[in-house]
Amino acid sequence: MKPVTIPFFISHQGCPHTCVFCDQRAISGDNGAIPTAVQINDRIALWRTTSGERPLEVAFFGGTFTALPHVVQAALLEPLQPFLKNGSLDSIRISTRPDCIDTERVAWLSEMGVRTIELGVQSLDDAVLAASGRGHTGADCLTAICCIKAGKLKVGAQLMPGLPGDTPATSLVSLERVIAGGVDFLRIYPTVVIKGTELARRYAAGEYTPLPLDRGVSLCALLLQCAMKAGIPVIRLGLQADHGLDDDHILAGCWHPALGQLVRSRLYADLVTRFVFPGQRATVRCNPTRYSDVVGVRRNNLLVQAGRGVxxxxxxxxxxxxxxxxxxTECTCSSYSIVTDLHYSIDEV
Ligand code: SF4
Incomplete structure (x- = not known):
């Protein structure tokens, strides 16, 4: 059973500096103060009343957990120990930077009940990482992935297509290399320009050209299909719109409140376009969980096919x-897969 995640946003806490694209307070809609033991206990108790039988997981997002002073990390994890012991809490998840993890830290986190570490990889291209002010290299990311795997914890990577200096080709190589490195899951967050960041300044000065939505959707469709081929789940595509992010905060970039649906819809639309000829009548059956993706955002896939006379x-x-x-169709009845029956080329993005 999929766990219910109880999120704590510790925005920018522990971060050695601010990366050029980042404003976690806007992204999470949370001021990011370190929660007290009482606040942690209260939130778990509240979520237990609504989670039913589903297991609970506590997650610390939005900062660099393992760069916090050790006493602060301990103060966040110790209140969770009684819940882990009595079985009312299943696991803990944290997010951190690739250059802030090592064997000792992984071993201690594991002892404290952490089961998943999410790494802000963003790219494996050193020029992109430098231009984005990350302060670590692609090699650091792969070393961190290995280290977490060796400690028998789950590891996820966050990737950000469209950073300064990035191209579709470097995004694809980054995704392929983190998959080859052994990640268990991915998050893909195409870059958006958030007001007040260094990226916003560069954008205003004409020093940075953002990835527009249409190209971002094409690129993400290719990346998602690549991950699906490798059997690696993409647990999130695009920043969540229900926190502090809205059109007031976002100046440009690959932004849509339903980006994940736009991308999945593209895959199904391309499959129909490939196998249904213009002017044909088609009955398309899909899994119920994918119905809205097949219909498309605002019925867009139906409109696209209507434009082809389908x-x-x-x-x-x-x-x-x-x-x-x-x-x-009038002539055929067959099953097709968005994983194996679509062939995208990076040159077309
Ligand atoms: S991207 Fe990560 S490391 Fe960089 S400022 Fe934001 S939270 Fe901190």
Whole structure:
């Protein structure tokens, strides 16, 4: 059963500096103060009343957990120990930077009940990392992934296509290399320009060209398909819109409140376009969990097919796997997969 995550945003706490694109307070909508033991206890008690039978996981997001003074890390993890012991809390997840993790830290975190570490990798390209003010190299990221795997914890990588100096090709190479490095899951957050950041200053000065939404969707579709081929889940695509992020905070970049749906919808739309000829009538069956993706944001996929003269009926069918469509036309009836039956080229992004 998928755990319910109780998030604590410790925005920028522990960060050695501010990366050029980052404003965690705007992203999380939280001032990022370190929670007290009482606040931690109260929030867990509150979430337990609504989580039903599902296991609970506490997550510390938005800062550099392992760069906090050790006493602060301990003060955050110790209140969780009684919950772990009595079984009312299943696990702990933290996020940190690749240059702030080592064997000793992983061993201690594991003893304290941490089961998952999310790394802000962003890119494996050293020029992109330098231009983004990250202060670490691609090699640091791969070393950190190895170190966490060796400590038998789960490791996830966050990637940010569209950073300064990035290209679709370097984004793809970064994704391929973190997958080869052994990550268990990915988050893909295409770069957005947030008001007040160094990136916003560069954008205003004409020193940075953001990745626009249409190209970002094309690139993310390719990256998502690549991850699916490797069997690595992408647990989030695009920043969450329900915190402090809105059009007032975002100046430019690959931003849409339903970016993940836009990207998944693109894959299904491309599959229909590939296998249904213009002017045909098509009955498309999909897994119920994918129905809204197949229809598209604001029914966009239906409109696109209507523009090709395709009259498309979409039916939910639990027998169809999530990554497939069963397509019936006047001439054929066959199943196709967004993983194996679409072939994207990085040159087309
Ligand atoms: S990107 Fe990560 S390390 Fe950089 S300022 Fe933001 S939270 Fe801190």
């Amino acid at each position: 009259r498309m009926q979409i039916i939910s069918d639990t027998a169809v796997p999530e990554e497939q469509l069963s397509i019936q």
